[in-house]
Amino acid sequence: MKKTIWLLVLNIVIGGICQAQLPERNAVNIEKYREICKKHIYKEMKGMYRQAGGSLHFPFLAPGSSQYLDMLWDWDSWLSDVALRQILSDKGTEADKKEALAYEQGCVLNSLSYGGMDGWIPIWIERNAPSREEMLKKRNPWKTNMHKPTLAQHAAFIVKNMGGDAEWLREDFYTLQAFVAKYLNFHRHKATGLIYWETDEAIGVDNDPSTFYRPHGSSGSIFLNCLMYKELQAMAYLADCLNLTDISIFFEKEAETLKTNIRKHCWDERDRFYYSVDLNLLPVEKPDIKGLYPGDLYLHVGQPRTYDCLIQRFSVWSGFMAMWAQVATPEQARQMVQIHFCDTTSFNAPAGIRTLSPLEKMYNVRASGNPSSWAGPIWINVNYLVFRGLLQYGYEKEAREVAEKTILLLGRDFERFGALHEYYLPDNGEPVLNRGFQNWNFLVLNMIAWMEGRPVVTEF
Template structure:
């Protein structure tokens, strides 16, 4: 039976090259497969690194390799004069046949009888190659046009040109977020592109939009000006953080006493190259954009989410600089905004018209001049539904918004501009001469060819990205070799690499696809040595790239190495060496480490470290690799780190530790924690989770010392964890509730401000199962609480807070969602105490929600709702990969 399972798994995980679709895998749009791609570790670099998400599942869009900031690569067909643009127009939708971290093969039939076999390879951080084989299965010759395009909703392309008959050159801009800027991580903000083709380009052009959507100017910023009066915040609905960016949201700031000026989501930010609403839904507004004589008092702040049709409005508000403002979006507020806005340019000005709103008494017209002014100035108020403006700026262009007036909450219209615009979709349908617009959101090329009956043709399209310092002369000569690069070595490398992973006891294809997807994602986020890192290291995500998720690695994410080490043992060990390389003489290891990052975070005179999953990780990785040189090296480092924690995190000297440095960050649970938010700062408490971790650190050190023949030291480590175990059960256990809680550092009670206010049923109370601290009776009571469906035994796994707690929010952060790594720790504890059935059921619960989300959006997420088919808030998240260790160990006794 094991042999049969192994071969079934191998067929899924490492199928052979894409040659014959009839004998290959066929994973359609609802397959539970991860479809984000980035360059192989060996050909990756940090500063210029472009990944893509294969979007083959949206019927209303073309076949696209999407990037959040770097520009998306798409393809449209015209077959015998018939336009085939969106996937819902295909005769047969795309099917994926094989997928590895850096390469995917697929096929589709845009029209009956016309097959397209595709391969997409991200050869390196700078180079992506698309290969399309067109096969005419029909009886007649076919006239084909393929129309590759690159689009970018983030910022417009610059300096588009055609330096050769098989290439188009342009620049794109890619700015880091505020976290990366604050950490002073280097970046490349202006990038040179060469878009190259294996065939001659017949014609090409640029467009200001994809499908006629409102043009959004590139967000403005002024690095020379310090923020004067910035406010920031988020929008929530029913506890869920809304992630929609400025494309789908509107922000309006106005005064009830002075209607001369307003600000919107397009008003610039000062001192940082950031949009007013970023891709994570965080908004910023610089009130300094109002003129100096404008009084920042009694303002109204209005948020409206176009995608969800919900919003919120705060009235008579006078915010302080750097004040946080959160919106609670609701459906029961009456919002109105102008729709159907159109503009027509003439030699004398711009004519603007819009649809009439039945409830509107009038319409206010506001104008802004780009670049320069960050505010919109009142022009006039009209009762009809049109306006003509004759004025033209001496430089730049004007933008206009319409604000309805009436017995409702008015929000401004989409913005229109006094420059000529065009959209890609309209051109496709009319097939007129291609445009060359100044505001380049889309670049498209046309490549025609004829395909006779039963014949085929291969065309390649590639993209190379370089810094602006790179010489562009004869660039095509440097990249032409990628037009003939063989893919076979890439396929073989991946097949050989992934053939090493253990088989799992499943025959269900969806479970096997989850397993495959998690391996792909874990491998994909690895970078080679670079900058300060002498060894390979990982980030949380490579596409999209978001701040702290792209800065470097941290202990709690490294729990994923307990799965990854089965794929690449050497790489897993080297990732741990990144920590020992940065270690201080006193044993301290900084919070986060990357190629260009040593995140220390000094707070109240203490340096912030990370939760001590270090010795334990080193031991667990050795258990897989059996590399004694690694063990010897890491034992020395682990001892020093353990002693740092013992000496620096026991301020009262009672033998129990509390979190230090920036204690919320150090504790891992860094947002929406019931005790942190509603009781007190973590360093006020002796910590049940930290002390359980230190038990496991000492247990690991004992095992390491024993293997190295250091038996006296092993005995000392045993004495250490036995003493700590006794203290944990003496101090943290509550007999009445049958649970472990943090205690007040000053008197070891469960009271800090109010009676028993520390007795909150958080996931940390189960860590004594993982640490082997609880005796059998206490373990039984913990499992009773754990398996109570009204508290922790939820549909999709174990939440981070009991569902009975008033602070519970299944879409919050550490107050409800399922965190896969923490569920893994409890899984280990259940197995160790003999609760194998519960461990197996927990694995099935988590795998089920992960599979469902993979089928919905082809991604692996930071966390999952315990109650609904929902995941948030960051994707391509490395620690979701630990599900593979749960799948591997599910049936082990």
């Protein structure tokens, strides 16, 4: 009997050790891990700097870790730069800022160097990448995904930090216009006006069930459309900075049109949340009268469908992107926070925002690298974008909650492993994959600056 009790106690103790938990969320721990985050990130910031060479003609920013050691990625470089500017705001000298500018601009210029009149730009570029012409021999630019609509946003972020000086971009602004116009002209659903993914390849949120293994050209992704809305606003800003007023007006009108379409088609009155939509519907067509004879019956002609898409009610984190992009109305934002952000059985986890609700059958937090797992684990860029969306609508208490959880998560990771990872388990914060991942994880500093009442660097 005594032996049985002893074994039971031992199992409980071992279980407690094996199942590490996040530190308690209190003022003492927040302060401790806040300083740990700052200390490590300030020291490691230049780990994202990469020199020009090979197919990358300009210096650039890389995500870090052995998985992404020498590659330029689309939205990674953009959000990494937002974090880099916070580091420079906190600790950088004028010389540091001048040095960093070449790497920032290089991210945009390297991507634009792979652009052309057709508008296609690759999602990532490796140092030994083939030429654009060679790339396009192996893919159809009209039927494959391209650089996410964050390129103009990245350029606008840099220009804004330069006080509106966009002259470094003038010679390549046509290429940037062609890129954005390709989305508008060839990846926009005619009936709804929404932008869609061509395939599920390299969409950033890899196995988001609203796109993953879905028919090609069928996903009107809320994630993609919110990015596109901000991209159009960024284009209007850049055109203004270049004194191209008529072009600015065009992109501003396109942005307002897209916002209207997102609100119309992606907002769900039943769930009070923004969702992606399914565009994979058969066309409404007139009957073929060839061979008509008395008694023929043509189904559905009396009342064909009157809707152009179907809401995909998958509880994916990207619904909160409507708050980040300020597409949601104030009342919609209130309902989203009250019903969805505050629900600890769904998105709200001890480590931050689950990328997929555990109430979904597709929920899965196991390690996966191809695709990366967005079916539940915590990603720091998600925590950050939700944090920013909450602040856009004045939900400071909720934003502080996300910030504190992120600080404890990453501070504890630094304390235990001396490095950060790519993504984490939602309930205990255990790292899942890719030690040494830097990238958008450094955005925790932007959260810390807000908490400390210091100047905060935000994306365009």
